[in-house]
Amino acid sequence: xxxxxxxxxxxxxxxxxxxxxxxxxxxxxxxxxxxxxxxxxxxxxxxxxxxxxxxxxxxxxxxxxxxxxxxxxxxxxxxxxxxxxxxxxxxxxxxxxxxxxxxxxxxxxxxxxxxxxxxxxxxxxxxxxxxxxxxxxxxxxxxxxxxxxxxxxxxxxxxxxxxxxxxxxxxxxxxxxxxxxxxxxxxxxxxxxxxxxxxxxxxxxxxxxxxxxxxxxxxxxxxxxxxxxxxxxxxxxxxxxxxxxxxxxxxxxxxxxxxxxxxxxxxxxxxxxxxxxxxxxxxxxxxxxxx
Numbered sequence: 001x002x003x004x005x006x007x008x009x010x011x012x013x014x015x016x017x018x019x020x021x022x023x024x025x026x027x028x029x030x031x032x033x034x035x036x037x038x039x040x041x042x043x044x045x046x047x048x049x050x051x052x053x054x055x056x057x058x059x060x061x062x063x064x065x066x067x068x069x070x071x072x073x074x075x076x077x078x079x080x081x082x083x084x085x086x087x088x089x090x091x092x093x094x095x096x097x098x099x100x101x102x103x104x105x106x107x108x109x110x111x112x113x114x115x116x117x118x119x120x121x122x123x124x125x126x127x128x129x130x131x132x133x134x135x136x137x138x139x140x141x142x143x144x145x146x147x148x149x150x151x152x153x154x155x156x157x158x159x160x161x162x163x164x165x166x167x168x169x170x171x172x173x174x175x176x177x178x179x180x181x182x183x184x185x186x187x188x189x190x191x192x193x194x195x196x197x198x199x200x201x202x203x204x205x206x207x208x209x210x211x212x213x214x215x216x217x218x219x220x221x222x223x224x225x226x227x228x229x230x231x232x233x234x235x236x237x238x239x240x241x242x243x244x245x246x247x248x249x250x251x252x253x254x255x256x257x258x259x260x261x262x263x264x265x266x267x268x269x270x271x272x273x274x275x276x277x278x279x280x281x282x283x284x285x286x287x288x289x290x291x
Contacts, residue, residue, distance in 0.1 A: 056128045059172035059259070066170065066261040072268040073261040078279045079253045080176065086285045090145070100256075101127045102148040104173055104278075105136065105155065106288055111277035113138045121266050123274075127173040130156070135168070145289045169266040171278070174257035182250040 007024040011017040022028045066073055083103055090096040108125055115138075124133035134155040142151065258278060262271035281287055 056175060058126045058130070058133070059128075059174065062126065062133075062170055063172055063259060063261065071261050071263065072271065073259055074272050074275050075257060075259045076275055076279050077255045077257050078282050079255050080282060081254050083282055083285045083288075084254060086288070094146070096146045098145075098148050099129075100176065101129055101173070102152050103285065103288055104256075104282065105134065105152050106142060106145070106148045107278050107281035108171055109136045109138075109140050109142060109151070110281055110288070111274055112136060113140075115270065115274050115277060121169065123169045123171055123266070125171045125173065128175045132156075133170070148288075167263055167265070169263045169271060170261040171275075172259040172261075174259070176254055176256050178252055178254050180250055181253050184250075 007016060007020050009016040010020055019028060063073065080100060083100060087098050087100065087103070090098060104127065105125060108123065112121065112123060122135050122137040124135050126133045134152070135158070136155065140151070142148075258275060260271050260275040262268045266274070
């Protein structure tokens, strides 16, 4: 009886099981002791799952590093409603399954290929769904738009085998957000960036007095938003005006934020133009179908 008390019991309510005796005798492997009531055991392991992508944090860290190093960076919000509509139409009519990230990479590659100042330049792109930057360059063969997903897969496999370099130009893509746009509201005041301030202070060709007076006159005589809307509703030709009503009234848009960081291999002016080109492809997605 004393010997039985030495055997660890693993059954309910500390009951001694047959397996406990066999384990004590060394005939089988001992089982784990039961978890006491009210105590949470370790979470179950999930095998075969890839590591969670943290591209959003990657973008934040990279931009913070660029700021500490005083590297020029430019930011722009881009409406992606038309891109999302293109993705939907490609799926319904041609059976092509693409994501927004696929087309962002395609737009960035096409912009790089058509930028004369960025030839032979490699740019790292980070998106919310990527765990590492994807390196694109102007020599990539894009093919048709149906190949867009394969481009991302190829870039992901090549980037996983090579290390990232903070010396390369960097394009960070923020998560998609829904915003309310009021076309009649005045644009928010935006302070000059350091580069813009330097360009203004070092510019020898200051605006002439005549140009200043002309700008002031144009601002004073400009029609108010209300009169512009009234002209739209009461078109003197008796026909429906070309702008859509959706452009005249507040509406919701889906947007992403693009941020590009220049580097020694890509001058600030070229980086700014490249950002505008990427945004142009995304805002006019029909151009993405023609590489």
